[in-house]
Amino acid sequence: MSVTLARIEPSIAGVGDYIELMKPRVMSLVVFTAFVGLSIAPGHVHPVIAATALLCIAVGAGAAGALNMWYDADIDACMARTAGRPIPQGRVTPGEAAGFGLTLAAFAIVTLGLLVNWVAASLLAFTIAFYVVIYTMWLKRSTPQNIVIGGAAGALPPIIGWAAVTGGVAVEPIVLFLIIFFWTPPHFWALSLYRAEDYARAGIPMLPVVAGEAETRRQIVRYTLILAPLGVAPWLLGYAGVFYGIASIATGAAMIALALRVRAERQGYAASKQMFAFSILYLFLLFAALLADRLWGGLAAQAVSHFAA
Amino acid sequence: MTIANEAMDEAPKVETGIRLTEQQLRARRSRSIAIALALGAFVVVIFLVTLVKLGGNVLTRPM
Numbered sequence: 290m291s292v293t294l295a296r297i298e299p300s301i302a303g304v305g306d307y308i309e310l311m312k313p314r315v316m317s318l319v320v321f322t323a324f325v326g327l328s329i330a331p332g333h334v335h336p337v338i339a340a341t342a343l344l345c346i347a348v349g350a351g352a353a354g355a356l357n358m359w360y361d362a363d364i365d366a367c368m369a370r371t372a373g374r375p376i377p378q379g380r381v382t383p384g385e386a387a388g389f390g391l392t393l394a395a396f397a398i399v400t401l402g403l404l405v406n407w408v409a410a411s412l413l414a415f416t417i418a419f420y421v422v423i424y425t426m427w428l429k430r431s432t433p434q435n436i437v438i439g440g441a442a443g444a445l446p447p448i449i450g451w452a453a454v455t456g457g458v459a460v461e462p463i464v465l466f467l468i469i470f471f472w473t474p475p476h477f478w479a480l481s482l483y484r485a486e487d488y489a490r491a492g493i494p495m496l497p498v499v500a501g502e503a504e505t506r507r508q509i510v511r512y513t514l515i516l517a518p519l520g521v522a523p524w525l526l527g528y529a530g531v532f533y534g535i536a537s538i539a540t541g542a543a544m545i546a547l548a549l550r551v552r553a554e555r556q557g558y559a560a561s562k563q564m565f566a567f568s569i570l571y572l573f574l575l576f577a578a579l580l581a582d583r584l585w586g587g588l589a590a591q592a593v594s595h596f597a598a
Numbered sequence: 599m600t601i602a603n604e605a606m607d608e609a610p611k612v613e614t615g616i617r618l619t620e621q622q623l624r625a626r627r628s629r630s631i632a633i634a635l636a637l638g639a640f641v642v643v644i645f646l647v648t649l650v651k652l653g654g655n656v657l658t659r660p661m
Contacts, residue, residue, distance in 0.1 A: 299622045304632045337650045341643055404647045 302385060306375040310358055310386055311351030311393075318572070319350040319446045322469065325576045326450030326462050329528065329583050334454045338405055342453035345401035346446060348393050349413045353420040353442070355390030359383050360425050364491040370484060390421075401453075409452040416445045430492070433499040440473030441466075464522050465576075471516040472572055475509045475548060479565040482506070482551075483558035506552040509564070513548035517541030520575055529582050536578035540571050 323346045327339055334342075358365065358376055366377035375381040394417050402410030424439030432438075444466045451462035478496055481488055482505055485497040497505045520541045524534035547567055550560040618626065648656070 299616055299618055299626070300629075301622055301625045302629070303625045304628045307629075307632070335650050337646045341647055344643065400643075404643075 300382070300385060302375065302381040306380045307355075307389060309375050310355040310381065310389060312354030312357075313351075315354060315443075316347055316350045318569075319443070320347045321573070322465070322576055323446035323450035325580050326447030326465060327454055328450075328580055329461060330451045330454035332454055339453070342401060342405045342409060342450065345397045345405070345410075346413060346449055349397035349401070349417055350446075352390045352393035352397060353417045355386050355393065356417075356421045357425045359386040359390060360421070361429070362386075364430075364493060367491040368484070368487040370487060405453050406456050408456050408458075409449050412445060412449045412452055412458075416442050416449065419445075431494070433494050433496045435494070436477045437474050440470050440477075443473060444469035460526070461523070461528050464519070464526065465579075468516065468519050468522075468575065469572065471512055471519055472568065474512045475516065475544075476565065476568040476572075478505050478509050478512075479551060479561045479568065482561040506554070510545075510548045510552050513544050517545050520571075523579060529579055530586055532585065533578045533582040537575055540574050543567065544571050 320343055324343055327334070327342065358374055361371075362374075362376040362383055365371035365374050371377070376383055376386055394414075398410050398414045398417070401413055420439070420442035424435065424442055428435040428439050447465035447469070448458055448462040452458060481495040481497050482502060485495065485502070488495040489498045496508060518541070520537040521534065523529035524531070524537060529537075544567070547560065547564045551564050554560040
């Protein structure tokens with residue numbers, strides 16, 4: 290039996306490549322939504338503990354991103370949007386990315402467990418595992434429902450933030466989970482409409498590739514019609530104020546209007562591109578409004594108690 | 599000293615192993631600095647959380 294040893298070249302990966310592996314833009318949305326979950330949770334948490342929890346969630350999200358890029362390097366190389374990533378470009382080897390991702394994941398989970406609490410750490414571990422194993426390794430290449438089910442991973446950070454403060458889970462963060470969960474399909478399907486050729490070349494069964502553009506446009510409208518009322522739910526359920534209520538109704542109406550434009554679109558992808566861009570803004574505005582509402586409510590309550598005393 | 603030993607001393611030294619290129623050296627240096635900074639940040643986090651969790655009790659020890 291002969292054994293061939295591959296020559297291992299010294300790495301040329303720079304710090305920027307490792308940062309890119311962590312998908313910083315996705316990470317920023319994860320940290321922001323986790324911060325909102327943490328901020329609206331009842332009870333008090335020391336700012337240092339809160340910052341530690343957010344740091345661990347950020348690192349955990351980065352780990353999931355690195356492991357995703359490790360596993361998906363073959364299909365990333367086929368798509369224009371992802372061909373410039375560090376592994377397809379040969380700047381980082383798959384082994385380096387896998388080692389980096391696993392190390393970060395272990396550090397993030399154990400640190401969150403030891404320094405904050407183990408409920409939050411377990412949820413973080415579940416999120417990373419779900420994103421890497423269930424979404425990346427299984428669903429992404431096998432079903433057009435990939436981003437619908439896989440979206441659960443991206444929707445969990447507010448629950449982790451809440452659990453970091455309370456040590457448990459409640460209805461409020463679950464509603465935030467549902468908002469992100471139902472936001473994910475129209476967001477990604479809007480993108481996949483004008484990237485369908487890329488996905489087809491890579492063999493990913495995204496909805497426009499499998500079911501066609503017309504069905505994708507219909508599904509975008511359906512999910513947006515579920516999403517918009519869900520966006521208003523925190524106000525209706527009484528844990529957000531009027532400011533949030535007005536903001537969620539206005540932005541939800543804009544999302545529905547854009548979804549209807551996407552459905553009506555016959556030529557080009559101008560509406561789809563607008564929908565994709567606005568959906569990011571929508572989620573940001575919704576969570577920012579919830580945060581502002583909570584901060585404002587907290588300040589107002591403090592002022593009332595101050596003057597009452 | 600024998601003639602053979604003298605001959606060995608004068609022979610040019612052959613470097614074995616991997617010689618890094620300029621780019622590889624730069625990349626390794628930047629990675630090393632980043633790892634050092636990350637470790638430093640980790641130590642600071644542990645220190646701060648210890649202060650927050652234990653507070654003044656850090657001085658309370660069973661005798």
